[in-house]
Amino acid sequence: MRDRPMAETSGGEVAGGGEAPRLRPDLRAVAPAADRYADWREVYDDNVVRIHRLMYAKVGNRPDAEDLTAEVFLAALGPMRLSVSRGEVRAYLLRTAGTVLASFWRRRLGVEVTSIDVDAEASVGTGAADIAPDGGPNARRARRILDALPDRYRRVLELRFVEGRSVRDSAEAMGVTVANAKVLQHRALRLAATVPEEGR
Amino acid sequence: MRRRRRRPVDAVVEDQPIPAGPPEPGDVDLLRTAIELRSADPGAGVPSEEFVDRLRERLAADLAGAGPGASAADHGRPGAERIPRRALLAGAGAVAAGVAGVVLDRSLLGGSGGGESQAARPSGELDPVDGTWVAVAPASALADGAAQRFSTSTVTGFVSADGNEVRAVSGACTHQGCLLRLNADAGRLDCPCHRTAFSLDGKTLFHQLIAAPPPLPRLRARRAGDQIEVFLPTERS
Numbered sequence: 263m264r265d266r267p268m269a270e271t272s273g274g275e276v277a278g279g280g281e282a283p284r285l286r287p288d289l290r291a292v293a294p295a296a297d298r299y300a301d302w303r304e305v306y307d308d309n310v311v312r313i314h315r316l317m318y319a320k321v322g323n324r325p326d327a328e329d330l331t332a333e334v335f336l337a338a339l340g341p342m343r344l345s346v347s348r349g350e351v352r353a354y355l356l357r358t359a360g361t362v363l364a365s366f367w368r369r370r371l372g373v374e375v376t377s378i379d380v381d382a383e384a385s386v387g388t389g390a391a392d393i394a395p396d397g398g399p400n401a402r403r404a405r406r407i408l409d410a411l412p413d414r415y416r417r418v419l420e421l422r423f424v425e426g427r428s429v430r431d432s433a434e435a436m437g438v439t440v441a442n443a444k445v446l447q448h449r450a451l452r453l454a455a456t457v458p459e460e461g462r
Numbered sequence: 463m464r465r466r467r468r469r470p471v472d473a474v475v476e477d478q479p480i481p482a483g484p485p486e487p488g489d490v491d492l493l494r495t496a497i498e499l500r501s502a503d504p505g506a507g508v509p510s511e512e513f514v515d516r517l518r519e520r521l522a523a524d525l526a527g528a529g530p531g532a533s534a535a536d537h538g539r540p541g542a543e544r545i546p547r548r549a550l551l552a553g554a555g556a557v558a559a560g561v562a563g564v565v566l567d568r569s570l571l572g573g574s575g576g577g578e579s580q581a582a583r584p585s586g587e588l589d590p591v592d593g594t595w596v597a598v599a600p601a602s603a604l605a606d607g608a609a610q611r612f613s614t615s616t617v618t619g620f621v622s623a624d625g626n627e628v629r630a631v632s633g634a635c636t637h638q639g640c641l642l643r644l645n646a647d648a649g650r651l652d653c654p655c656h657r658t659a660f661s662l663d664g665k666t667l668f669h670q671l672i673a674a675p676p677p678l679p680r681l682r683a684r685r686a687g688d689q690i691e692v693f694l695p696t697e698r699s
Contacts (some may be wrong), residue, residue, distance in 0.1 A: 302521065302525060303518070303522075306517075306518060306521060307518075310509065310514055310517065310518075311508060311509060311514075314507060314508070314509035314513075315506070315507035315508060315509075316507075317507075318500065318501070318506060318507030319497070319500070319501045319506070319507055320497065321474075321480065321497060322474040322493075322496055322497030322498075322499075322500040322501075323473060323474050323476075323477045323478055323479060323480065323500070324477055325477075325478065325479045326479050326480060327507065327509075328509070328513050328517075329479075331509065331513075331517065332517050332520070335517065335521055336520075336521065336524060336657075339521060339525060340524070340525060369482070369667070370480055370481075370482050371470065371480070371482070371483070371484065371485050371490070372484050372485075373484075373485060373490050375490055375493055375494050375497070376494060376497060400498070400501035400506075401501050401502055401503070401506065403498055403501070404498050404499050404500070404501045404502030405502055407495065407498060407499060408499070408502060419499055420502070422475055423475070423496070423499040423500055423502060424499070424502045424503050426477070447475070451471065451492050451495055451496060452492065454495045454499065455491040455492055455494070455495040457495075
């Protein structure tokens, strides 16, 4: 078996049959305790909201976002070394998320529909408390798309995507038939797909 | 229940898993836009407390089972390591594909050299010396791409249709023999024991084991009138 990164139990003991951890010259110095996670639970609690929000922003639905979030932690926590800094653990989770997402798209559609910009995401905070009042870059992009649309198109997309209303509810709110609401939604999405990225 | 394949963009609108399969022209741009719009609410994507708690529990069970540092408390939870992740994490109606990435990640994570490098060896065909064609499902039950489980006193397996062709594979995982479950939404067979999955034609799709388990043994299958038949060991009375 190859050398595995050192794992620690939740009690802070070093796993590995009681053997003291051996330092390896190829590993970086152990980060100061204050800048380290104490155990995997702390890693999880500090990062689960962020990873889930990230995945949701990349797949747009809760069941897949939950599956992918689980996948990231299931894959990353076992072999994770906790002697490194919090920043390095977060970066590692992000890289794992990027790989998990890429693999998801490859298998699900055969096309990488969205991807994770690890460097850009690394600058975003971790937990729910860190959510920017405007929702961060993904929310800003969504807002920009909506603002670029004619009123009725914007309204139908807001009802369906932002407020999560059913097509029947949305039709009622707009005073149109269900069939009309579906057509409006379809056309609105088509137009929205043509709104260029910022800076293009 | 709708049998027609749902378009990816519709799944996102309905907050449902994105269906598997190659997208139609234009689907990808619409899907990407729909996904982007989902983030318009500043609080979008915050996980439910229930999910966060369930995943924490699952991880505790997983880490306890995997490492020598496993605590007695974690081991003591009845059935903790046998809970299928999907049953735990998703409601019965929210079954989706998406366990992908585990094999791929092993190299990145410093896993112990399993994964794709140890390419699965073919398991070949389960061809009994003394066999009989046995009807296992009505042909009408197998739309293109659909699959159905069958079980006799000798073999458990799945029959599926790929165009006009019908195929059958063993329903026992080639790792340790756990009985596979049909994941109809994802079009694959999931092992309930060790996060391993196979395609409907038996290929190993992903796993989280040291070495890739071999593909599922195939069985001979055919359409006979309005029945699907599989060549199975002759049953002794």
